[in-house]
Amino acid sequence: MSKRLAVVGTATLGVTAAIVLGTAGVASAHVSATATSTAANSYTTATFSVPHGCDGSPTTKIEFQVPESVIEVTPTVNPNWTITKATAPYTSPPASADDESAEDAGERVTSVTYTAKTPLPADERDTFALSFSLPDGKPGDLVEFPALQTCEKGSVEWNQEQKAGEAEPEHPAPSITLTAAGATDDDGDP
Known part of the structure; x- marks a missing residue:
């Protein structure tokens, strides 16, 4: 028994x-993201993992869209990939309130693209790191970085929004969930 x-x-x-x-x-x-810090208004380095190719085809390029709430982003060098950044003029409500022209407002990075020097085999993974300041927000807010994974044959758009309380979509955008902002010197007693 x-x-x-x-x-x-x-x-x-x-x-x-x-x-x-x-x-x-x-x-x-x-395609997923992990961050060194998740507190609103903190500086972080997010590491994005690309775990496989497109239906068995090697990855040749991965493009990360930078959300408008992220002003500056610095990609980390990966020796197996070349890096290109796309930019656009940055204008913010405070800039236009100060009568700054678009030329004075500067530019922001809108996307970062890593292109493989040699295609990444479909059964291997690699990581890509971006450093930036997380935006202001409430705990639980998502900061999403939609990604386009291009392979020798085909591509996958990792761009579907993740909604609280709903099932994960088939191709979710890599994201970081904000936590409460850390205390600053201004929060202390006078």
Whole structure:
């Protein structure tokens, strides 16, 4: 009797492990982001992971769209990839209120593209790091970096918005969830 329970328990444990490992594989199949800091208004380095190619095809390029709420971004060099940045004139409500012209307002990075020197095999992963200041916001707000993964054959747009309380979309945009802003010197007693 106890031998039979041990066999059934072992089989149940094996099935449970297979389900958990299978789910972990699916969850890690997305282009994802992790950050050194998630506090609103803090400086962070976000590391984006590209875990696979497009339906078995090697990755040749990955382009990250920079949200308007992120003013400056600095890409980290990856020796296997070349980096290009697209920019656009930056104008903010405070700039126009001060009667600054568009030329005086400067430019902001709108996207960062990493192009492979040699295509990344579909069964290998790589990471890409961007440094920037997180925007102001409430805890739980998402800062999304839609990405376009281009492969030798095909492409995948990682651009679907993730909504709280809803199932994860098929191709979610890599994102960082803001936490409460850290205390500053101005928050202390006079």
